[in-house]
Amino acid sequence: MSNPDISVRNLWKVFGPGGEKIPKDASLSALSAAELLARTGCNAAVRDMNFDVGKGEVFVVMGLSGSGKSTLIRCLTRLIEPTSGRVLVDGKDVLEAGTGELRELRRRKMSMVFQHFGLLPHRTVLDNVSYGLQIRGAGKAQRYAKSREIIELVGLKGYEQHFPDQLSGGMQQRVGLGRALAGDPDTILFDEPFSALDPLIRRDMQAEVIRLHKEMGKTMVFVTHDLSEALKLGDRILIMRNGEMVQCGTGDDLVGSPADQYIADFVSEVPRADVLTLKWITGPVAFGTPADAPVLAAGTVIRDAIPAVMNSSCPVLVEDAGRITGQIDRDSILSVILGTEAAA
Amino acid sequence: MSTLIRERVPVRNTPPAAVRPQRRRLGRRTILLGGAAVAWLLGFIFLHGTATLNLPASELTDLHRTLNQVNAWVADNRADNPVFQYLLTPLRSAVDVVANLFTGIFAASTTGLRLPEIGWLGTVALLGWIAWAAGNIRVALLTVAVFIFFGLQGLFVDAAYSFALVLTAVLFTLLTGIPLGILAGISARVSKVITPVLDFMQILPTFVYLAPLALIFLIGPASAVIATVIYAAPPVIRLTAHGIRGIPADTREASDSLGTTGVQRLITLQLPLARRTIVMGINQTTMAALSMVTIAALIAAPGLGQVVVRALQSLDVGTAVNAGLSIVLLAIALDRVTTAASRRAEPGAARNRRISRRTRYILLGAGFVVVLAAIQLSRTMLWAAVFPKDLNIGPGIVDGVTAASQWLQTNLFFLTVSLREGVTNGVLNPFQSLLTDTPFYLLALVIIAVACALGRWQLGLVAAACLAVIICLGLWSDAMVTLAGTLVATSVVMILGVIFGVAMGRSNRVDQIMRPLLDAGQTMPAFVYLVPFLGLFGATRFTAIVAGIIYAAPVAIKITADGIAAISPTVMEAAVSAGSTPWQIITKVQLPMARKSLALAANQGLIYVLAMVVVGALVGAGGLGYDVVAGFVQSSLFGKGLAAGLAIVFLGILLDRMTQAAAVRPARKTAPGKPVRH
């Protein structure tokens, strides 16, 4: 990644007394979480984390509760003070920033959307959305004009004068989203934003995020414990366990070649045909496949390839960057679908 | 921020091995308690009357004589010591200026005819308007009615004095208390320093610091206000800090994530969200202030307290009840207005209004014109300046109550006397003798052993330190007299607490009937309780104990009822579906599950009873309370009174820590709960 928006290097967060010594001490930092707790009473929530987030990318951090993902995202803007390491934003280390610089970063570069919304109950929707602008010192007319725009964008037009407790959960989170967007930040951080919502509303909100991402092209770091949400939204997904990164890659990387049994178990229930692309089932071109057989791109998701393969009397060729890399046929597609069902 | 930590820690910190040492602890506790009881009884029987450290009331120790000289020293140095010159005396003058301002406006100007600046009509109109603006029209009408009733009672000026002093005290309390509370809410370090100080201030019975304050600030309204500020500050400090600390972490985090500065966070987030809790604090502070302003009559605070003191001294039940009625009504008015104000302060309260904000402002403006007219009337017309004397129903009330109390005293004489003698001879005297006639070293060891059993060795250490201080102060025997009264009264309070608490917790209807009574009981200042019982039972320890029981019971009942009502309905359903009888449900499910609430009720009951037993020295409670009263009124006993005040504080700390330890005993891992004041 040539010009990443955020670069995280050797990031540690250790809770507990004397936690600051642990990353430096090789004998301690190598211990497992349970051993570390037993030996030092400390809890390493984030361990030696390294990753880059590209401009305009949707980067998902996924893990079960307690895996350290929420701590990680808070370390990015130092809502939780990291123990050691570096977080580079636009080339500058956030950990080195002074109070003023940090505040500027929070005000203009990175906004956050929270699981429980964190709205101010004594302020109307309009005042909640314009809160960040007010904090920055924007004039009333200016911040209200901008906020009305944003409220329309997140689909809350007409609710400006409502108070948070008069809105449904989904609408409250739209306010949270609007508040994050109002400051026009480069990056938006999402901390499990939809896990407190009903499934139907969650689906709407996910669609909303995808739409906003398309329209505004912001960089997004999205924390979730829901794999299907991660696969749906993420350009790339980082899976965490006990504070450590287990695997980082695109959705079909994870499903197609899990790094270990943990990930394999994790992704076992995913409908693979919906996630995997053709490259994972491409076999060598068989003898006898006609040269004029239909061609599909290697990046096509398997489910989307089903009609073409079913309608073709012969195997279908797979092409990647203008080169034929192999072929697929009905058997290979069926095996993917069957495999999933067997696992389920 | 630490969802992660919270999720993990409890899982890892309960290794199954912890169960076994716990059982061994229980065994140790039983042995300790049993051993202590046996040692105590044996000591009482065989060493009866030895080493009792009894100090007759008129005798002093060297320490007391030394403390006596504090009195003389302050008197000699008041004029030229810099602490007095530059700090205490100007402070007193500043408070005096404000107090005089308010008493001048509402009660009586310092010159001329001594008419209130805005007359009774102006006062009624202005206060009604303020109640309307801060609360609603209903409390405004209540305020107007209550103040007119004061006039009818013939106590308008006294009530206005009390009100003016409460106002002054609350003003100063808020000026100091809210900033302190904010600091304590924001900074964990400030909170850590301030919390034990507040605990200490709340254990301190009101009576104890009147004498030292009168020494430093002389008598008069100014020192009354200062005493009141000390008494009334803890609730508002605590509740302000609590309100700020209680803001949900995610809301605060959301605000931080937008890059707020500390001041911005305070103004846009913390103060608005804590507003309701702060106003609740103001409510509690006001009630406390009224209670203290009444007692401060003993250091020449004008107002209703003076009337009560006079009635106490002439055993005039009628006058006392008349004045007590005023105090209660003033308390109710202050309570309702500040409660209405706190409702108004609730986030989003504005949107449920029937009339728009603009209409309200116009109406308030029009109302203010009426207020100005009333004030103008009061400043010109005599009938609007001084409440008309012909409209006085006070004597009627006084005579009626006096007649009733005379009747009670003559006709129930046998009943009240036999009740008093029965309880005193049957319960109080034997128990007191058990405490005072056992050698002090033995009893101290017994108490330390009980402390060790209730808590850990640290609590034993605290107990030992408290007892050592009491012994060094030379007041062991008096402290045991006070302890005996306090424990007897608290036992009764707990019995009442369990009976009524269970009834209220089980039945909504009982709750609905009882709760307003209890609320009224709690708003009544301590002083008011004394006189009727004095009339019935005479000046004895029994009277003080009865007053203490009545004073403390509402708190204990409420806490118990809340504890029982809070038991999950699922558990109750399970118990009912298992076919339990109501009695089984009470004894097997509700009481055991409300055990923590019961311990808390005992804790609060003790502190309340202790405070009352000390004030009860005015009606015959002996022990430390008597020493405080005597030290207050006899300069040769000043030092002893001071020492007795200290001894009460340490006795209070001892009882507080021990009952708190009992409260956390069932769940060992939880931190000791902060005492809740109501």
Add this chain to the structure above:
Amino acid sequence: MSRTSQLLKRTLPALAGTAAAALMLAGCGGATVNQAVAGNGSATPCGSVNVALNAWVGYTADAAVYSYVAQNKLGCTVTQKELSEQISWQGFGSGEVDVIMENWGHADLAKQYITDQKVAVDAGPTGNEGHIGWYVPPWMVQKYPDILDYKNLDKYASLFATSESSGKGQVLDGDPAFVTNDEALVKNLGLNYKVVFSGSEAALIQSFRTAEKNKTPLLGYFYEPQWFLSEVPLKKVSLPPYTPGCDSDPEKVACDYPDYKLNKIISKKFADSGSPAAKLAKAFTWTNADQNSVATDIQGGMKPEAAAKKWVDAHPDQVAAWLK
């Protein structure tokens, strides 16, 4: 909303009208504050006087007569403050108290406030002579003739025992604020007694009254001048006679109380102010009989003010002498 604003439009003028009417009303009819001020203020430049009110009826009688005369003959503004004896003295320093009308000894306080701090001055005797002592109801003297000697008290200790006196005989005292050596007396005379405080003069009186009526034993602290002695002639127990200085150490007292020449104390500032009320305070004297007559009226249910008026109206010459 529109309805409320309509309502508003209708009520506002009405309110304004009421207010205006009230103001108009103020202009005509009824006594005005200015008239009252003029009527009151013209008499003298007396100003205001703060009178401490101690908690026994005899004192109330003194204070009532003094206040009545100061208010009605001199035009002063009198404020009475309910205070215990020693607290009243503290009031001289802070300006809360100008006058104490009946002082019982208190040599220590006199030294502190008159000699050392110079905030108060002795305003001369009230003319009353005070006696403090231990008294029993008359019926006891008839039944136990030798009870009036303190040496025989131990013999009767069991008679006086109550639930408050932990097995010993009870000596019933009044308000803890009253001048008392009783605790020290019990100890230094080696008596098997315990001092119990009834809390007030009223409680003492009630106890003695009940004791005489029901013929129950009672030994208690009492004093004269006291109107109650004319209702029930209590008998005084003789203690070892008083000699000057025998009560100098309050912890070692073993003698009777002295005869008190009751006097008045006024604050230095008040004395120096030249106020006619200060002169009145110095001139005020009367007899035990005078005090008892006023006190009896007050105790009989008369307001102190009314009782004072009755006495003043009956003794115009004496009052005129004070005011000369």
